[in-house]
Amino acid sequence: xxxxxxxxxxxxxxxxxxxxxxxxxxxxxxxxxxxxxxxxxxxxxxxxxxxxxxxxxxxxxxxxxxxxxxxxxxxxxxxxxxxxxxxxxxxxxxxxxxxxxxxxxxxxxxxxxxxxxxxxxxxxxxxxx
Numbered sequence: 001x002x003x004x005x006x007x008x009x010x011x012x013x014x015x016x017x018x019x020x021x022x023x024x025x026x027x028x029x030x031x032x033x034x035x036x037x038x039x040x041x042x043x044x045x046x047x048x049x050x051x052x053x054x055x056x057x058x059x060x061x062x063x064x065x066x067x068x069x070x071x072x073x074x075x076x077x078x079x080x081x082x083x084x085x086x087x088x089x090x091x092x093x094x095x096x097x098x099x100x101x102x103x104x105x106x107x108x109x110x111x112x113x114x115x116x117x118x119x120x121x122x123x124x125x126x127x128x129x
Contacts, residue, residue, distance in 0.1 A: 042070040042083040055094025
């Protein structure tokens, strides 16, 4: 499957970090290079096409697609098996009741802390009770 995101060539991990820093694409922390294979692995895990709409970011009105979410998740170190949790969290945050604009535009230090149950992070089901 073809991804829509632009790709760049870099000689090594240091060159990747410099590329991201010099373009203002990172907050200064190291990133995991979002290779096409790593992004596709996340998309495959959730069985989503790259252009599937997750939601519309409310402030600038930009579309958040599965591909863009996977790119950012990979850069943060997300493994494909954990990507369904990321998709679920973003889907919830894109709901009007969450008030994403307030959570992302505040200088007051708003923070979200989702709780993830063990069964959501493992390939095998949780033990029966």
